[in-house]
Amino acid sequence: xxxxxxxxxxxxxxxxxxxxxxxxxxxxxxxxxxxxxxxxxxxxxxxxxxxxxxxxxxxxxxxxxxxxxxxxxxxxxxxxxxxxxxxxxxxxxxxxxxxxxxxxxxxxxxxxxxxxx
Amino acid sequence: xxxxxxxxxxxxxxxxxxxxxxxxxxxxxxxxxxxxxxxxxxxxxxxxxxxxxxxxxxxxxxxxxxxxxxxxxxxxxxxxxxxxxxxxxxxxxxxxxxxxxxxxxxxxxxxxxxxxxxxxxxxxxxxxxxxxxxxxxxxxxxxxxxxxxxxxxxxxxxxxxxxxxxxxxxxxxxxxxxxxxxxxxxxxxxxxxxxxxxxxxxxxxxxxxxxxxxxxxxxxxxxxxxxxxxxxxxxxxxxxxxxxxxxxxxxxxxxxxxxxxxxxxxxxxxxxxxxxxxxxxxxxxxxxxxxxxxxxxxxxxxxxxxxxxxxxxxxxxxxxxxxxxxxxxxxxxxxxxxxxxxxxxxxxxxxxxxxxxxxxxxxxxxxxxxxxxxxxxxxxxxxxxxxxxxxxxxxxxxxxxxxxxxxxxxxxxxxxxxxxxxxxxxxxxxxxxxxxxxxxxxxxxxxxxxxxxxxxxxxxxxxxxxxxxxxxxxxxxxxxxxxxxxxxxxxxxxxxxxxxxxxxxxxxxxxxxxxxxxxxxxxxxxxxxxxxxxxxxxxxxxxxxxxxxxxxxxxxxxxxxxxxxxxxxxxxxxxxxxxxxxxxxxxxxxxxxxxx
Numbered sequence: 133x134x135x136x137x138x139x140x141x142x143x144x145x146x147x148x149x150x151x152x153x154x155x156x157x158x159x160x161x162x163x164x165x166x167x168x169x170x171x172x173x174x175x176x177x178x179x180x181x182x183x184x185x186x187x188x189x190x191x192x193x194x195x196x197x198x199x200x201x202x203x204x205x206x207x208x209x210x211x212x213x214x215x216x217x218x219x220x221x222x223x224x225x226x227x228x229x230x231x232x233x234x235x236x237x238x239x240x241x242x243x244x245x246x247x248x249x
Numbered sequence: 250x251x252x253x254x255x256x257x258x259x260x261x262x263x264x265x266x267x268x269x270x271x272x273x274x275x276x277x278x279x280x281x282x283x284x285x286x287x288x289x290x291x292x293x294x295x296x297x298x299x300x301x302x303x304x305x306x307x308x309x310x311x312x313x314x315x316x317x318x319x320x321x322x323x324x325x326x327x328x329x330x331x332x333x334x335x336x337x338x339x340x341x342x343x344x345x346x347x348x349x350x351x352x353x354x355x356x357x358x359x360x361x362x363x364x365x366x367x368x369x370x371x372x373x374x375x376x377x378x379x380x381x382x383x384x385x386x387x388x389x390x391x392x393x394x395x396x397x398x399x400x401x402x403x404x405x406x407x408x409x410x411x412x413x414x415x416x417x418x419x420x421x422x423x424x425x426x427x428x429x430x431x432x433x434x435x436x437x438x439x440x441x442x443x444x445x446x447x448x449x450x451x452x453x454x455x456x457x458x459x460x461x462x463x464x465x466x467x468x469x470x471x472x473x474x475x476x477x478x479x480x481x482x483x484x485x486x487x488x489x490x491x492x493x494x495x496x497x498x499x500x501x502x503x504x505x506x507x508x509x510x511x512x513x514x515x516x517x518x519x520x521x522x523x524x525x526x527x528x529x530x531x532x533x534x535x536x537x538x539x540x541x542x543x544x545x546x547x548x549x550x551x552x553x554x555x556x557x558x559x560x561x562x563x564x565x566x567x568x569x570x571x572x573x574x575x576x577x578x579x580x581x582x583x584x585x586x587x588x589x590x591x592x593x594x595x596x597x598x599x600x601x602x603x604x605x606x607x608x609x610x611x612x613x614x615x616x617x618x619x620x621x622x623x624x625x626x627x628x629x630x631x632x633x634x635x636x637x638x639x640x641x642x643x644x645x646x647x648x649x650x651x652x653x654x655x656x657x658x659x660x661x662x663x664x665x666x667x668x669x670x671x672x673x674x675x676x677x678x679x680x681x682x683x684x685x686x687x688x689x690x691x692x693x694x695x696x697x698x699x700x701x702x703x704x705x706x707x708x709x710x711x712x713x714x715x716x717x718x719x720x721x722x723x724x725x726x727x728x729x730x731x732x733x734x735x736x737x738x739x740x741x742x743x744x745x746x747x748x749x750x751x752x753x754x755x756x757x758x759x760x761x762x763x764x765x766x767x768x769x770x771x772x773x774x775x776x777x778x779x780x781x782x783x784x785x786x787x788x789x790x791x792x793x794x795x796x797x798x799x800x801x802x803x804x805x806x807x808x809x810x811x812x813x814x815x816x817x818x819x820x821x822x823x824x825x826x827x828x829x830x831x832x833x834x835x836x837x838x839x840x841x842x843x844x845x
Binding site: 157158198199201202206216219220 | 652654658676678680700701702703704707714716736737738756757775779801
């Protein structure tokens, strides 16, 4: 019966929520970047940023996360080539999904807006 | 193979040539080096190294990294000659000489270039790399200065001014060394620059010949009776007669791609870019010789043959992509062939001796602007519905495939003689295109079109959203053998090796290794940033290495190489939604892989 229960739970949850498939390298890079934005490496910042990356990994697959990053970071690419990062529908939907995950995660993890450099 | 037979084979492959040719052929025939952009004059980007093979590539690890300290897109790849690696950067076009024994810097060259060059570079401030020859390293700076550096010391041996940046001329290409000459081109087709290829003396930097893409016959370096297109003489005024009035003066046909060379035929090969102004309505005619493949005598610049792939371009399908020189069986006969994957979506196989057209087939099934290429006339059969000229100014022509960035951009393909296949990084993107009226102002963009881009699956309605594919292509048949779907366009140059592994990079930053026969992924590693560079391979102390530049405009990743403690470094994986200014403090990184 416990087995049937877990199968039922799996069916209830959306697929992405179960993926939680961020590799170590992505989590480490994210946490280092996040701590950097929070003002430096400290346990305070470490706990917040670990919480945040885990929160995002619960909402998106790693493929979605990576693609959202590419679209948002390359949308300012100069010249005609930039259009390929601005125009496609999935550029908007994936970036919106990442933004939503970040906002919910930050509220949950006590992450403050970044300090000015 | 006995030594005697080996020498005989070598002698057949490499007849004696004077000067730098001999040196470069020796260097490139030794797979321990990577001495020219394509690995060899033929541009095959194939290495006979086989330590890293199908069975062990999955164990690759990062051996070392080197941060260039420069932002923006990093195209091209490292050169390796003996114990030294040479690497270049985007604007301001730094050059580093690195000792492979301990990865220390032998010397660095940092030109002082006017930052006014940056705004007139249409498509990011890239540079596609260096050339080596005659004990010098050659760099074609963005401000059009061609620099010869002493390979041992980095001291400037000579410089030559190749164009006028204030009028929109810039440079992004890698030069090619042929005999006693440095061959280079020019960028700026979006600014009304008239394209040319030029040869400078390797010792002095003096100009030896210069051949324009468009204009009067004397400028073109053509012989109206002997220069042919598909076997027929091109005749007098072949370019002028295809432009209205003086339009050819802003005619484009720039030459920012790759150069290859056949030492036996003594011909250099390259393609020209789009005609001036993207709005086709205001420049009736075929606009020759924009969008054209050229075969020119290396000594004189005289054109032996030309082939215009896209007469009267209406879509910005620059013809500058690389021309790979291989011997292929086509239609039951061996040909000295030239294979070219054009932005227009057709994969061309030509006889590189005669310029005869052998194969012209779509290398992306989505291509729709033309039904096919007429093999007699060489002309693409344009579909009216996708003709931005027929539909006219201020009309939005929808669902044209490919988009203006083409089915493939400059990132060079690779060829393996073991599989007889080409490995091609491609775009899978379509567009809506609306031309509008535009006036020419020197140094201002001369484009005259608005475009919107989207995944090809949106136009073909097959439900896919991938923006790229990495394909294997049979150039004898003109057929795709396998195709790997990629979420993004593939903008890195490929590498094929005797280990039957093919390498390429992705915009997410992955270096990928796939099986040359099947395309099956064998390895991936995420580098600090998106990859638009070329993957090259070499040995040091008998061990095989594979190296690639990562780095692309606005990218927020960072690597250990750049120092994780740097307070303002843009370690911004979290910053996807924030202003880019906060995230642009990183440099590009050369990542070098080896087996443990």
